[in-house]
Amino acid sequence: MNSEVEFTDIAEKLADKYVFEKTGKYLSDVEKKVLQGALEGKTYEKIAQECGYATNTLNRDYGKKLWDKLSEALGERVSKTNFREALKRKWEEQELSEISSYSEGKKEIYIERQPIEYICYETILQPGALIPIKAPSKMGKTLLLNKIVNYTRQKKYYTVKLDFLKLPKEKFKDLDIFMQCFCAYIQKDLPDNLPRITENWNDVTGNTISATNYLEAVMENLENPLLLALDNVDKLFDYPDIYQDFLPLLRSWHEEANTIYVWEKLRLIVVHSTEDYGRLDLNKSPFNVEALIELRDFNQEEIKNWAQQVRLNLTNDEINSLMEKVGGHPDLIKLAFDKLVRQEVTLTKLLEDAATDAGIYERHLRRHLNILNGNSELKAAFKEVVNAKESVQIDSIQSHKLYSMGLITREGNKVMPRYLLYRIYFQEHL
Numbered sequence: 298m299n300s301e302v303e304f305t306d307i308a309e310k311l312a313d314k315y316v317f318e319k320t321g322k323y324l325s326d327v328e329k330k331v332l333q334g335a336l337e338g339k340t341y342e343k344i345a346q347e348c349g350y351a352t353n354t355l356n357r358d359y360g361k362k363l364w365d366k367l368s369e370a371l372g373e374r375v376s377k378t379n380f381r382e383a384l385k386r387k388w389e390e391q392e393l394s395e396i397s398s399y400s401e402g403k404k405e406i407y408i409e410r411q412p413i414e415y416i417c418y419e420t421i422l423q424p425g426a427l428i429p430i431k432a433p434s435k436m437g438k439t440l441l442l443n444k445i446v447n448y449t450r451q452k453k454y455y456t457v458k459l460d461f462l463k464l465p466k467e468k469f470k471d472l473d474i475f476m477q478c479f480c481a482y483i484q485k486d487l488p489d490n491l492p493r494i495t496e497n498w499n500d501v502t503g504n505t506i507s508a509t510n511y512l513e514a515v516m517e518n519l520e521n522p523l524l525l526a527l528d529n530v531d532k533l534f535d536y537p538d539i540y541q542d543f544l545p546l547l548r549s550w551h552e553e554a555n556t557i558y559v560w561e562k563l564r565l566i567v568v569h570s571t572e573d574y575g576r577l578d579l580n581k582s583p584f585n586v587e588a589l590i591e592l593r594d595f596n597q598e599e600i601k602n603w604a605q606q607v608r609l610n611l612t613n614d615e616i617n618s619l620m621e622k623v624g625g626h627p628d629l630i631k632l633a634f635d636k637l638v639r640q641e642v643t644l645t646k647l648l649e650d651a652a653t654d655a656g657i658y659e660r661h662l663r664r665h666l667n668i669l670n671g672n673s674e675l676k677a678a679f680k681e682v683v684n685a686k687e688s689v690q691i692d693s694i695q696s697h698k699l700y701s702m703g704l705i706t707r708e709g710n711k712v713m714p715r716y717l718l719y720r721i722y723f724q725e726h727l
Contacts, residue, residue, distance in 0.1 A: 307663070308336055308381070311388055315370040328363045331355065335377050373466055383466075407440060408603045413590060417445050421524070422452070424561030425554020427547070430568045432592035433703030435628035435661075438568045439528055441592070445566060446526050454564070455523045457486040461532040469536045475543070476504040480511050483525070491515050505546050512550070516562045524564045531569040571701040572668075594625030603630070607638050615644055622651050623658075624716045626703075632657050652721035662722050665704065669727065679704060680727040683720045688713040 309332055313324050324332065327348060334344035341360060345352040350359075360377065367384070368374050375383045420426050428445070430438050446456050459482045468478040480494050497511035516523055533540040547567065553560035595603070597616060604611045611619075623629035636642050636657055650656035669676040678695035688711035691699075696712055699705045704719055705712040714720040 307667075308384055309333055312367060312370075312380075312384055315384075315387065316366045319370040320366060324363070324366070325359075327355075327359045328366075331360050331363050336381065341377075386462075386466075406603070406606050407444065408595060408599050408606075410593060410595065410599060413441070413592070414444065417441070417590060418448055421445055421449060421564050421566070425551055425563060427551040427565045427567070428590060430566065430590045430592065431571050433572055433701065434570050435626075436592045436703070437627045438570070438592060441590075442526055442528055442566055442568050446524065449522075449524045449564070453521050455487060455519060455521060456526065457483050457524065458526040458528065460528040462529040464532075469533075469539060472539050472542055473504045475536075475539050476508045479543075480508050483512070483515070487515065487523075491518050505542060508546070509550070512563070513559055516559050519562055522562045522564050524566070526566045526568075528568045529570070530567050531572075572703075595627060595630060596625055600625060600630060604634065607634055609634060609637055611637075611644075618648060619644065622648055622716065622718050626716065629658060629661065629716075629718070632661075652718050652725075658718060658722075662718075662726075665702065665719075666723070666726055668702065669723075675699065676727060679723060682712055683714050683723045683727065685713070 309329060312332055313329070317323050327350070330348050331344055334347070339347075341356045342352045345355040348355065364376050364380065367380055371380075371383045371387050373383055417428055417430075420428055430441060432438050442458075446458055450456055459479070464478065468475055477494070477498070484491075484494055492511065492514040494511055497514050498507045499510075500507075502510075533543065547565060550560065550563055551565060554563065597613075597620065600616055600620065601611070601613070604616065619630070619633060623633070633644075633647055636647060637644060642657075647657060651658055652662070653659070669679055674692075675695055675698055678691045679699055681691060682689060682699070682705060688708050690711050693710075696705070696707065699712070700707060704715055706715050714723070
């Protein structure tokens with residue numbers, strides 16, 4: 298799937314919001330015009346003509362200030378040529394960081410989706426275990442990862458959790474820099490008396506062998522297993538020169554446990570979104586193993602349990618009416634529960650407005666619409682799906698992409714919209 302999310306229609310508002318949050322001041326009208334022009338790929342000369350400014354004045358007095366403000370707001374140096382990717386990264390990070398649960402004060406409520414948790418807990422205890430967890434965004438992947446990490450800590454495992462979204466952009470410059478950063482995060486979370494990276498790094502043998510030697514030396518000095526919990530690994534899909542070596546390396550570490558005793562101590566959890574899965578060479582993926590966890594929707598009993606825990610007194614009919622519109626999608630249920638708990642809207646009104654721009658799901662729906670608008674073939678395929686009166690067969694590649702986005706369900710070779718919400722909204726907007 299094309300990684301360039303078409304979000305021009307909200308990018309200006311995002312930039313203004315991030316700058317205000319950092320500086321307490323909004324962008325000026327001229328700065329907004331420069332930003333909009335840059336988003337549309339216009340030169341300073343063209344923007345200056347439209348604004349009635351001299352090109353040098355616009356560049357020096359407004360452009361430079363704009364990029365300085367954005368750099369401060371985004372936490373990395375940006376310019377007219379690269380700000381879009383940085384802005385998109387921050388937006389996606391905020392999107393992905395929202396977990397599918399309701400928090401009451403500091404009490405986090407977790408709803409199990411058995412047998413998923415049982416399988417994860419049993420698998421992670423096995424020597425050399427590898428658990429890939431995949432799902433579209435906002436399905437609760439990070440929350441499940443945290444549960445497994447906490448479980449292994451109770452078992453006295455050494456644990457290292459690394460969120461790839463939090464790594465600075467410069468760490469993805471090349472494989473050598475990335476591997477040294479990866480090992481540095483491992484070293485940071487382990488006792489100081491263990492072997493150090495510098496003792497095991499050899500520029501002649503290369504970064505992957507050096508990383509392997511370092512990890513093996515560490516585990517030789519550990520009494521208990523070591524868990525590496527890797528979140529948002531799909532970030533690597535933007536860097537094929539890295540993932541083409543790193544992902545097979547993870548698989549090789551997992552397979553070493555079959556022949557080398559010390560590698561039995563290693564346990565891996567690899568979490569990734571499926572929405573950009575089309576960019577990954579599946580032949581080099583460590584994800585195709587028996588313990589693959591693909592997160593499902595919540596069922597009625599789980600949603601009922603969730604409602605009770607947040608003190609929502611919903612009848613079975615009311616739960617069914619909500620599920621009829623949004624299924625058991627964790628984040629869509631969470632959004633509804635948040636509004637209902639705070640008594641900001643009635644369930645009837647919430648469902649009435651659900652598929653409109655005035656509804657609580659507007660942001661969720663708009664994000665998918667932006668992606669579809671950026672891919673004409675994908676857009677046409679999904680338009681056919683939502684307008685069909687029954688399940689329909691479409692191109693297998695487009696079917697895979699739409700399924701990976703969480704927009705459709707599959708019945709053999711035929712597909713249909715995953716939720717009534719999607720059918721109603723996208724019938725009008727595609």
